[in-house]
Amino acid sequence: MRLRALLDTDALGLRLLGGEDELDRAVRGVMTTDLRDPSRYLAGGELVLTGLAWRRDAADSEPFVRILANAGVAALAAGEAELGAVPDDIVEACARHRLPLFAVNESVAFATITEHVVRQVSGERAGDLAAVVDRHRRLMTSGPTGGGPDVVLDLLGSDLDLRAWVLSPAGRAVAGSSAGGATLPRPVRARLAAEHLAATRTGRRGPHRAVVDGVTYSLFPIRTRAALTSVEARARGAAGARDVRETVLSDWMLAVEADAGDWPEERLDLLQGVTQLIAVERDRRDAARTVRRRLAQEVLELVQTGAAPAEIAARLRVAAPVLLPGLGAAPHWQVVVARVEWENAGIEGGPVAQSLLEEILVDPSPGSPADASGGGSLPAGPEPSDRIAVAHTGDEAVALVPLPAVSAEHDGSETGLLADSLLEAVRAPLSAGLDGDGRLTLGVSASVHSAEGLRGALEEARHARRVAAARPGRVCAAGHQELASHVLLLPFVPDDVRRAFTARLLDPLREYDKRHRAELIPTLEAFLDCDGSWTRCAARLHLHVNTLRYRVGRIEQLTSRDLSRLEDKLDFFLALRMS
Secondary structure (H helix, E strand, C coil): CEHHHHHCCHHHCEEEEECHHHCCCECCEEEECCCCCCHHHCCCCEEEEECCCCCCCHHHHHHHHHHHHHHCCCEEEEECCCCCCCCHHHHHHHHHCCCCEEEECCCCCHHHHHHHHHHHHHHHHHHHHHHHHHHHHHHHHHCCCCCCHHHHHHHHHHHHCCCEEEECCCCCEEEECCHHHCCCCHHHHHHHHHHHHHHHHHCCCCCEEEEECCEEEEEEECCCHHHHHHHHHHHCCCCCCCCHHHCCCCCCEEEECCCHHHCCHHHHHHHHHHHHHHHHHHHHHHHHCHHHHHHHHHHHHHHHCCCCHHHHHHHHHHHHHHHCCCCCCCCEEEEEEEEEEECCCCCCHHHHHHHHHHHHHHCCCCCCCCCCCCCCCCCCCCCHHHHCCEEEECCEEEEEEEECCCCCCCCCCCCCCCHHHHHHHHHHHHHHHHCCCEEEEEEECCCECCHHHHHHHHHHHHHHHHHHHCCCCCEEEEEHHHCCHHHHCCCCCCHHHHHHHHHHHHHHHHHHHHHHCCCHHHHHHHHHHCCCCHHHHHHHHCCCHHHHHHHHHHHHHHHCCCCCCHHHHHHHHHHHHHC
């Protein structure tokens, strides 16, 4: 904006005292000060507001004005509340240094002037930045040289002082401004995602306003091509327009730390341009997942049709470098099954569940993003989404998740994804998007180390999902740990699930026996036959009781079970009988 525009705004109460020939100077910012030397805080182009508290006598005016002129400020505006009329010595000093001078009526607060200048300057910067965004969008649509959404979010931070993040429906941070170390804790992201999903379900237009921990955010939907087509069709009342429920669980959003309610149209248009740019990036990433989806679909079809393990293993060898680049060894695998269901709606759930499961598995832990330790960890790749391969069949999505092979010295503790971790990470935000008529159920298998185990892992994950579906709640998950012996006795449990349960419980012991000739399996059988009696079991095996205690302790360590518990004894008993 120009200085001349300030005089044309009656509400600012400015009166020109000198510098009429300099009114075409550009104003790039505003600063309020009563320091005798404010030079360290000046960058040039500012309108400086002062209450004249720095002035003790006429001799102070010359050095103060000289400092402002040398710093390249646009103009000085002096308040009349403290001294009444602006002293002549200040007028004369400004004239010598060709610095425009305004008087500010005592009835006008400096905050009013500051707000007006910031709003106008931001609007002009938004126009300049809009051109940058448009150029960036053209680069991204014409080739891989655009730099991704982080570049534009950094521009929002540097040019408009807006902190912004791109979030997934589950609250994952897809991208964010690097200005000032701007990070959002997971609980805040989850609440913002929930607010956005709930608002989207009502059909209200964005941006949506949300207040979390006293901070106001504006939430802008990021529409992919399919979602935009659906919105436009509904706006025209077109027959066959897509239901909002088809995209509510897959669309990203842009969260801006500001209240957009009083923004000028220019800034709103800019943010809409940013969302369109990010939508282009989203479409690009979805296209990049095509190969992984196809590999997962091929493996799933082989497993479901009962193909020979050698054929499945060959397909896995092809898939492993794509799904887990840089691993350098044959991984173990885990299967996750998801199902999204809507009441009274003819919506195909498979594609919805596929897109959602891909988003969930990029950041599966409620702890640190994408690299959680312990029972929620996945191996890191060049890009977290590079390891996600999800197929869909009917209303069900199936994820094939590669895991690093455990070492020979692995102690038997749980590895890979845990159902509880997945549930904790996504339940709060996704429940808001499903509220009223939708459900998401997840089932997680144990890890398997060969093609022979994949069919059992798939059936295990599917059965775990059925266990989750029997529970109340909009978002439910169950893992293989919950398919205990009392469940396996039910007549409808598939044989593959029983075999997977047996292998998971006994294979660590068999492998240990093979490596160390430790006879843990015979020890376990004898211990159960003796009803857990240390003396009788030691006598039967011709062992010292301390040796028996060591072996039993090793069994418990390798299987994460406790042989003093009746439930674990029963699990071992049935596993041995079914093996």
